[in-house]
Amino acid sequence: MQISRPYLMFLGDVPDTLAAKTAYGIVDWRRDWCLGQLRLPGCKADLGLPDITVEEAAAQGAKTMIVGIVNAGGVLNEAWVPSILKALECGMDVASGLHIRLGSDPRIAAAAAEHGRQLFDVRQSDQRFATGKGVKRTGLRLLTVGTDCSVGKKYTALALEREMTARGLDAEFKATGQTGVFISGRGVAIDAVVADFISGAVEWISPDAAPDHWDLVEGQGSLFHPSFAGVTLGLLHGAQPDAFVVCHEPTRTNMRGVRHPLPTIAEVIDLTVRCGRLTNPAIRPVGIAVNTQALAEDEAKTYLAKVAAEHDLPATDPIRFGVGPIVDRLEAEFPRARAAS
Amino acid sequence: MQISRPYLMFLGDVPDTLAAKTAYGIVDWRRDWCLGQLRLPGCKADLGLPDITVEEAAAQGAKTMIVGIVNAGGVLNEAWVPSILKALECGMDVASGLHIRLGSDPRIAAAAAEHGRQLFDVRQSDQRFATGKGVKRTGLRLLTVGTDCSVGKKYTALALEREMTARGLDAEFKATGQTGVFISGRGVAIDAVVADFISGAVEWISPDAAPDHWDLVEGQGSLFHPSFAGVTLGLLHGAQPDAFVVCHEPTRTNMRGVRHPLPTIAEVIDLTVRCGRLTNPAIRPVGIAVNTQALAEDEAKTYLAKVAAEHDLPATDPIRFGVGPIVDRLEAEFPRARAAS
Numbered sequence: 101m102q103i104s105r106p107y108l109m110f111l112g113d114v115p116d117t118l119a120a121k122t123a124y125g126i127v128d129w130r131r132d133w134c135l136g137q138l139r140l141p142g143c144k145a146d147l148g149l150p151d152i153t154v155e156e157a158a159a160q161g162a163k164t165m166i167v168g169i170v171n172a173g174g175v176l177n178e179a180w181v182p183s184i185l186k187a188l189e190c191g192m193d194v195a196s197g198l199h200i201r202l203g204s205d206p207r208i209a210a211a212a213a214e215h216g217r218q219l220f221d222v223r224q225s226d227q228r229f230a231t232g233k234g235v236k237r238t239g240l241r242l243l244t245v246g247t248d249c250s251v252g253k254k255y256t257a258l259a260l261e262r263e264m265t266a267r268g269l270d271a272e273f274k275a276t277g278q279t280g281v282f283i284s285g286r287g288v289a290i291d292a293v294v295a296d297f298i299s300g301a302v303e304w305i306s307p308d309a310a311p312d313h314w315d316l317v318e319g320q321g322s323l324f325h326p327s328f329a330g331v332t333l334g335l336l337h338g339a340q341p342d343a344f345v346v347c348h349e350p351t352r353t354n355m356r357g358v359r360h361p362l363p364t365i366a367e368v369i370d371l372t373v374r375c376g377r378l379t380n381p382a383i384r385p386v387g388i389a390v391n392t393q394a395l396a397e398d399e400a401k402t403y404l405a406k407v408a409a410e411h412d413l414p415a416t417d418p419i420r421f422g423v424g425p426i427v428d429r430l431e432a433e434f435p436r437a438r439a440a441s
Numbered sequence: 442m443q444i445s446r447p448y449l450m451f452l453g454d455v456p457d458t459l460a461a462k463t464a465y466g467i468v469d470w471r472r473d474w475c476l477g478q479l480r481l482p483g484c485k486a487d488l489g490l491p492d493i494t495v496e497e498a499a500a501q502g503a504k505t506m507i508v509g510i511v512n513a514g515g516v517l518n519e520a521w522v523p524s525i526l527k528a529l530e531c532g533m534d535v536a537s538g539l540h541i542r543l544g545s546d547p548r549i550a551a552a553a554a555e556h557g558r559q560l561f562d563v564r565q566s567d568q569r570f571a572t573g574k575g576v577k578r579t580g581l582r583l584l585t586v587g588t589d590c591s592v593g594k595k596y597t598a599l600a601l602e603r604e605m606t607a608r609g610l611d612a613e614f615k616a617t618g619q620t621g622v623f624i625s626g627r628g629v630a631i632d633a634v635v636a637d638f639i640s641g642a643v644e645w646i647s648p649d650a651a652p653d654h655w656d657l658v659e660g661q662g663s664l665f666h667p668s669f670a671g672v673t674l675g676l677l678h679g680a681q682p683d684a685f686v687v688c689h690e691p692t693r694t695n696m697r698g699v700r701h702p703l704p705t706i707a708e709v710i711d712l713t714v715r716c717g718r719l720t721n722p723a724i725r726p727v728g729i730a731v732n733t734q735a736l737a738e739d740e741a742k743t744y745l746a747k748v749a750a751e752h753d754l755p756a757t758d759p760i761r762f763g764v765g766p767i768v769d770r771l772e773a774e775f776p777r778a779r780a781a782s
Contacts, residue, residue, distance in 0.1 A: 234667025296632040326575025334671025
């Protein structure tokens, strides 16, 4: 799958910024690829890109319109269809991370055929996988896990990739969600895989590697989320991480989309270690990544210091303060000499 | 989905009896529907049915040939294709629980079309589900869980249905696997659902019910199986069981298909309670179901007594000794008066 750049980011009429997290993720990590944003009346998200029409984007050379929207169940909203048809008409491909195929709407399928454009359904995997085997693979792996969905697991893995690469470590982000696939150009949207093959697909994403190579596997969901914990557990078993980072959003009171309260960071560490031991007995936490966006800087620092002390782990906000302390811990726990020996 | 009876059971060239567990399950619970078995050279399974050819089965009125075979990855074996084509040619439908669609083989698709026959892929779900919500539903639910795959979870749930119904309790088997769907005529093969919808599909299978109604939900996999634990966890969260029964096979040394050792029964109870509390804080074990087929009767009784004492739970072999002790415990823990009050 090769998605052509640059992108026009389509936000539709999303009711909040979390629903546009795919689009935000792409802009945060691949700003240069994004020409502008297209928002419909009622849209509550803003990527900070120029607001442009489909025609303007096409005139500026946009090759693909990205439907960068997440919603429960992944339904295609009727209000979005005219914009998608217009993009195809103007010569753009359209790429989506929704569960439903763009082409399942006959109007979209017909327009794509008529104008000779491609429809990319990043969340649909036509690829076949083997069932997971749980056999230990070579190389090193880090998984980001979370107290909830949408708490920064992808951001943290990407920030770790940037920092580790800057330090000369051999580290590579491994996408397991639609946004990650848009950002890295490859990977598998693991929540779209047939349930029997969750861990097998992750084994495929992160195969045997050099002894000192780190795969930084993007986590999904939470072991404590009643909708998605199965995905999270299969991902944990397939990733067989040597190290994991817990991601958290301290002001959230309920798990996203349901009525359940958030687990504590300690509960997440404990259950992750307990379940993760099945495929990697040496699994251990190496840090806590907190989204402190809702806190003032002083509050954030106080909170991070408290969390770090409570769990005896480095705690940081990857966006605000960087992931240096976590990489310090990772380097201490997994000295490079080990790889060279 | 309505599969026509009676059945011809197709066993192919399966290398062991476990690989034919779908077929055994159907025969054990729906013997009257099965006219005979068709085995290829090298087949190591025997259902105890008359060996008949496709032509003989057709002459005796068989309406559907059941491909009653389980194998890792669900591949369609080339050696099975001629028999499938012959069945279609002789006027039978063909139903399969494999992951792969029968019609994905162009020869089979063409033969079905030519002869006007139906292909049933029980493991394929074209149905759309919502994501799980984790909201407590009315009615009572029991889930069978296991130390491994293929340790009697379906048998136990069906035996409980038979015993509970005989006692005048309102109890219904809820299928979550291909064999269960063949046996009950409905349900969803949960391991074939897209990963994001595992718990949501189980919520659909077992909706709100009368206060004294028991849904007996067929378990899948094991929380300790590195290939399938994600399915198991999503199923646990979606089923939100009030009670669970642990199923075990005491002579097995490795998890099926992988190199991992079996967990202990105590580990399974502990992790099931811990994870199950997320959607039902009152979850509790009510019995242990052991497949003692490999033990002499005295050995089996000694083993069951030991296991029962160790866990303070009734322990029985559902096939050999019935599930009476487990239903006794269930009735004690959940008195019918509660429902009537």
